[in-house]
Amino acid sequence: MSGATIATLVFSAVTFFSTMAGGIAALRWPGRRQVLMALAGGVVLGAAFFDLLPDAVGRASELGMQPVVPLGAALAGYLVFGLLERSAGHRHEGAGKGGLAGLVGAGGFVVHSFFDGLTIGLGFEVSLSVGVLVALAVIGHDFSDGLDTVSYMVAHGQPVKRSVGMLVADALTPLVGAVVAMVLPVPGVVFPVAIGFFSGLFIFAATGRLLPLAAPLGFRRSTLLALVGVLFMFLISRLA
Structure with a gap:
């Protein structure tokens, strides 16, 4: 097993603990629900505007792709997740606490975390130093990913057990x-579109x-x- 492979596995495993720490912090602070929502909303907005969207536009530029492509993907993400969340909410009104409301958006956070892992794997394929820098940035903001995932589930009245399950999936x-980045070739064109799309999800989660x-x-x-949440994500994004 090569050094790059070992480093990829080690650093991506550390993201598990970072994400879990953020989610556990959210679960242990149930008495300050509104404070938590305000902080998480700022973190999510900061992630979208200081991390995801600039990253998507930068990757698009490197590929000769017009910035309108990832920006259009962001708008599509906002509309798609908004429609899915509202549809799930209407279908399960009166069906008891939780239902499917919130699962779509939280599931989007989980898929976004998958792309974080892809980024770590590809970073170590470039060089050890690039991989370490990328991994540290991801580990830093994965704490907020855990916080955001649990907060979003709580905001939709999901039970603790289901919130923990989604947190573990996110971690x-x-x-x-x-692992996928190590074994399968990932077309570069996927990243600006996917990252833009999930930035739309983040904006919807915060504002909606x-x-x-x-x-x-x-x-x-x-x-x-x-x-405060926005500033936190701004500082985290500067690590990258």
Whole structure:
């Protein structure tokens, strides 16, 4: 087994613990639900605008692709996840707590984590130093991925057991993505479109669910907390 392969597996495994730590923090803070929603909403928005969208546009530029492609994918992601979430919510109104509401969006977070793993694997294929830098950036923001996944499930009234299951899935998928990157060729054109698409999901999750649930805190307090989340993701994105 080569050094790059070992490094890929080790660093992608560390993302598991980072993601779990973020989700556990959300689960252990149930009494501050509105505060948590404001922080998570800011983190999600910061991830979309400071991490995902710039990354998608940058990758598109490297491939000679017009920026409108990943930006259009972001709009498509926003609309698709919005329609799916609202459809799931309407179908299960009155069907008891949870239903399918929230599972679509949280599932989108899980798929996004798979692409994080792909990025780690491809980074180590370029060089050890590039792989380490990419992996550290992913590990840093995977804490917020766990926080966001659980917060989104909680925001939709999902039970703790189901939220934990989605958190574990979110924590495991980077490792799966890294393994896929090692064994299968991934066309570069996939990344700007996929990353753009999931940035649309992040924007919908923040504006359509998380931040509205923080409204009872009052405009000033909820905005301040959201800005703290945005600033956190801005600083994390600078690591990359």
